Amino acid sequence: MNSISPNLNIMIKACEKASKVIIRDFGEIENLQVSKKGPRDFVTKTDKRVEEILIEELSKAKKNYSFLTEETGKIENQDKDKIWIIDPIDGTTNFLHAIPHFAISIALKINEDLQSAIVFDPIKNEIYYAEKDNGAFFNNQRIRVSNKNNLDDCLFSSNSTGIKSIYPDLNMRNSGCAALDLAYVGSGRLDGYFHNKINLWDIAAGILIVKEAGGMLNDISKYNYENINIRAASSNIFSKMMEKLEKF
Numbered sequence: 001m002n003s004i005s006p007n008l009n010i011m012i013k014a015c016e017k018a019s020k021v022i023i024r025d026f027g028e029i030e031n032l033q034v035s036k037k038g039p040r041d042f043v044t045k046t047d048k049r050v051e052e053i054l055i056e057e058l059s060k061a062k063k064n065y066s067f068l069t070e071e072t073g074k075i076e077n078q079d080k081d082k083i084w085i086i087d088p089i090d091g092t093t094n095f096l097h098a099i100p101h102f103a104i105s106i107a108l109k110i111n112e113d114l115q116s117a118i119v120f121d122p123i124k125n126e127i128y129y130a131e132k133d134n135g136a137f138f139n140n141q142r143i144r145v146s147n148k149n150n151l152d153d154c155l156f157s158s159n160s161t162g163i164k165s166i167y168p169d170l171n172m173r174n175s176g177c178a179a180l181d182l183a184y185v186g187s188g189r190l191d192g193y194f195h196n197k198i199n200l201w202d203i204a205a206g207i208l209i210v211k212e213a214g215g216m217l218n219d220i221s222k223y224n225y226e227n228i229n230i231r232a233a234s235s236n237i238f239s240k241m242m243e244k245l246e247k248f
Helices: 006-032 042-059 091-096 177-188 201-211 236-246
Strands: 064-068 073-075 079-090 103-110 113-121 126-131 136-138 194-199 215-217 227-233
Touching: 006 042, 006 103, 006 126, 006 136, 042 064, 042 079, 042 091, 042 103, 042 177, 064 201, 073 091, 073 194, 079 091, 079 177, 103 136, 103 177, 103 201, 113 177, 113 194, 113 201, 126 177, 126 201, 136 177, 136 201, 177 201, 177 227, 194 236, 201 227, 227 236
Parallel strands: 064 079
Antiparallel strands: 064 073, 079 103, 103 113, 113 126, 126 136, 194 227, 215 227
16 A cells, blocks of 8 residues: 555544445345335434444544534534544445445545545445545555546536436436545546535545546535535546536
8 A cells, every 4th residue: 555644544444444334234235125114214224323433433543523424414523624524325325225336435624625535435345545645546556537538438427317418418327426426537437527516525535536636626615515516527628528517
């Protein structure tokens, strides 16, 4: 592994611990699909349990840092300028239907700057991480955004509804997991990602991964953290994508 900061090391260990619960519960989902009650309550419990483990592990290492999380919301501790931003399972609908495409997402924001990020896909055992001014990595290999120049050759993702009818000429995917979509932009699997009205915890880690992989993003600072319009792409096609999305 390339040299990583103590903070990122803490984040990786927290993810590894929490992922044991996710993997175990994901194995149960198959059985619950056929029951009358269905797995929804079960998944909510998994989500909460995973978040508890992450908060517990991160707090053990940094007891004064604050939190912004999907399940609990804001937890203000002594260090208000150091915030862990957590989505315990991004892609819960996929998880709910036993589709193995979801991730744990954690970012560390210090004084308004994203410093460290991790997107961990427990089922595929794929880990994306980045640190400010230190590059982005996938399973310890340095990653870069794609270098395609032509929109027709590109693959985009968005979870906003009705995209296909607005942009029939764009190659589109709707994967149901924003954290992985952004990580995929960082690693060149996808060329761009755009979404309206999304939460900060879905995208914070992915934003840093895209930036550190040489990609470009719109400025999200003007948005409320629960209502963000995000645009991310490789630097080659960012302006072309933005032009295309003018009316979106």
